[in-house]
Amino acid sequence: MRASELDEQVETGQPVAASGGAEDGSGTPAARRAVVSGALGSALEWFDFSVYGALSATVFPQLFFPELAPGTALLASFATFGVGLVARPLGGLLFGRLGDRLGRRNVLMVTLLLMGVASVLIGLLPTYASVGILAPAALVTLRFLQGFALGGELTGSQLMVMEHSPNRRRGIAGALMSVGSPISQVLATLSLTGLAAWLTEEQFNGWGWRVPFLMSVALIAVGYYIRHRVEETPAFLASEGKSEQPARGLLKQHRKTVTLLVLAWAAPGALYYIMVTFATSYLTGELGFDKSSTFGLMVVANTISIGASLLGGWSSDRIGRKRVLFTGLAILLAFLIPFFLILNTGNWWMAALAITGALCGVQFMTGCQGAFYAEALPTPIRYTGSALGLTCGNMIFAAPAPFLATWLMQSSDNGTALVTGYGLLTILVSAVAIRLLPDRTGRQLEA
Numbered sequence: 422m423r424a425s426e427l428d429e430q431v432e433t434g435q436p437v438a439a440s441g442g443a444e445d446g447s448g449t450p451a452a453r454r455a456v457v458s459g460a461l462g463s464a465l466e467w468f469d470f471s472v473y474g475a476l477s478a479t480v481f482p483q484l485f486f487p488e489l490a491p492g493t494a495l496l497a498s499f500a501t502f503g504v505g506l507v508a509r510p511l512g513g514l515l516f517g518r519l520g521d522r523l524g525r526r527n528v529l530m531v532t533l534l535l536m537g538v539a540s541v542l543i544g545l546l547p548t549y550a551s552v553g554i555l556a557p558a559a560l561v562t563l564r565f566l567q568g569f570a571l572g573g574e575l576t577g578s579q580l581m582v583m584e585h586s587p588n589r590r591r592g593i594a595g596a597l598m599s600v601g602s603p604i605s606q607v608l609a610t611l612s613l614t615g616l617a618a619w620l621t622e623e624q625f626n627g628w629g630w631r632v633p634f635l636m637s638v639a640l641i642a643v644g645y646y647i648r649h650r651v652e653e654t655p656a657f658l659a660s661e662g663k664s665e666q667p668a669r670g671l672l673k674q675h676r677k678t679v680t681l682l683v684l685a686w687a688a689p690g691a692l693y694y695i696m697v698t699f700a701t702s703y704l705t706g707e708l709g710f711d712k713s714s715t716f717g718l719m720v721v722a723n724t725i726s727i728g729a730s731l732l733g734g735w736s737s738d739r740i741g742r743k744r745v746l747f748t749g750l751a752i753l754l755a756f757l758i759p760f761f762l763i764l765n766t767g768n769w770w771m772a773a774l775a776i777t778g779a780l781c782g783v784q785f786m787t788g789c790q791g792a793f794y795a796e797a798l799p800t801p802i803r804y805t806g807s808a809l810g811l812t813c814g815n816m817i818f819a820a821p822a823p824f825l826a827t828w829l830m831q832s833s834d835n836g837t838a839l840v841t842g843y844g845l846l847t848i849l850v851s852a853v854a855i856r857l858l859p860d861r862t863g864r865q866l867e868a
Contacts (some may be wrong), residue, residue, distance in 0.1 A: 459598035460599075469537075471610070474698050484548045496824060504564045506820030516573025520580075520805075528804075536566075542563050546559055575808075579595060580654070581654060582598045583792060588864065592734040592792045595791035596732075599788055603723040604723075610720045614716035656866055681858050689787065690814055691818040691819050695840060700764065701715055710772075729780075733787065734792070735788075742789045746793065746851075752778065756778040794810060822843075
């Protein structure tokens with residue numbers, strides 16, 4: 422392919438044929454270890470994050486905000502959930518800069534331990550009944566630390582996989598790593614479902630909810646061992662020392678790209694927290710579903726969505742990242758419009774269909790997200806730029822989503838229509854941003 426043709430494809434957003442060089446040397450045991458480490462490490466860290474999301478919609482309002490009216494307590498609980506998302510850009514900026522200077526592997530060891538410590542401490546927290554206002558204050562602080570660590574973990578583990586992977590298999594490699602998220606959702610929900618079914622409500626609210634957080638001691642130990650065996654990426658080693666101030670260079674030279682990356686994840690970020698996290702509280706609070714059946718529904722949805730993530734990554738290597746992303750937006754649109762009408766039937770199977778479809782749309786996009794973001798920026802600022810793009814998008818659009826949905830439902834007779842309208846707006850924002858970003862599928866990562 423001539424250079425002019427390659428440049429034209431990049432600028433117009435068409436898939437680019439794989440170049441040589443790194444393609445032949447990346448399908449090594451090191452690459453496979455990076456994928457396994459990324460998937461398992463991501464699953465371990467997202468496990469605690471997922472448990473918190475489910476409990477913030479069901480149990481935490483009573484345990485940490487009992488003095489508030491039920492609706493206000495739910496708003497406060499979702500606000501603490503959003504704190505973790507607000508903390509992500511700060512973690513992404515700090516750990517991104519460190520990762521661009523000191524290496525991806527070193528930073529990921531720190532984020533794993535920080536996330537684990539915060540999660541265990543949440544499991545040991547006294548409730549409002551024991552220490553009053555100190556309980557929610559401590560919960561917010563630990564939730565901030567969780568999000569801070571995850572802001573560096575998510576992008577860092579993606580880059581470990583992307584920078585070890587062959588050019589023409591970067592999408593499926595990223596998808597194999599990204600399934601750590603739905604796998605962790607399944608593990609988290611199964612643990613909560615089992616506890617809710619085995620314990621009485623008094624026992625679950627008294628101590629049962631703590632068990633998944635305390636299990637982090639064993640999970641983090643396994644994750645640390647796995648991650649310790651992964652080598653630093655060849656891309657970082659080749660570019661080491663080239664960037665004195667990655668964040669400053671990023672803002673000056675790649676401001677437009679990072680801004681578009683922020684906007685590109687508006688829809689999947691926001692709609693995940695509306696159509697999964699908020700939907701959990703909607704099913705139990707408004708529609709009268711019990712905790713066990715609601716958690717069981719989430720197990721079904723997350724299990725099926727694993728296939729959607731793998732399909733998204735695999736397809737992106739063949740038809741291009743942007744086509745996969747636009748297909749994911751179309752799936753989200755198709756399920757968003759009738760979403761609350763389907764839930765309001767009160768039928769478990771119909772609710773499972775709606776939530777599973779929405780989650781598959783999100784995971785289909787997630788399957789190629791790591792590759793799409795990694796390919797957008799050069800190596801010396803890839804960690805910083807990718808982390809800011811993803812975490813700021815989540816902070817702006819995803820963090821307020823469950824809180825906003827709850828507030829709209831409580832303050833308006835047309836709450837479901839307003840929530841749907843917000844979702845449609847995020848789909849439009851994502852579509853425009855993705856359209857303006859180039860598709861560098863199969864191209865060797867920029868040095």
